[in-house]
Amino acid sequence: MYDYPVLEQDRFSATVSTQKLPTHRWRACIRLQEDHSANGALMHASETLRVPNDYASEALAVQAAYAYARERIAHLLETE
Numbered sequence: 001m002y003d004y005p006v007l008e009q010d011r012f013s014a015t016v017s018t019q020k021l022p023t024h025r026w027r028a029c030i031r032l033q034e035d036h037s038a039n040g041a042l043m044h045a046s047e048t049l050r051v052p053n054d055y056a057s058e059a060l061a062v063q064a065a066y067a068y069a070r071e072r073i074a075h076l077l078e079t080e
Contacts, residue, residue: 004062007069010077011035014069018061025054026061030069034076 004016015031028051051068055061 004065007066009070009073012073012076014066014073016062016065016069018058018065020058021054023054025056026058027051027054028061028065028068030065030072032069032072032076 004018007014007016011034013033013035015033017029017031019027019029021027029048030051031046031048033046049068049072051061051065053064055064
């Protein structure tokens with residue numbers, strides 16, 4: 001699935017995707033993009049990351065993905 005709202009935080013945006021595994025558990029990934037332009041029109045420096053763990057439901061996987069995205073963005077901001 002790819003119809004989840006985009007998370008925008010500071011100059012980053014994160015999109016969430018999920019996949020139902022053959023084990024009937026759910027895997028989530030996030031795609032982080034950093035906006036380097038002055039007007040916000042150009043997005044680059046994207047990175048796709050798998051969310052640690054698999055989850056029993058799609059809702060739990062999505063919830064974990066948004067939490068993971070916030071953690072990664074906070075970490076990126078701290079390391080500047």
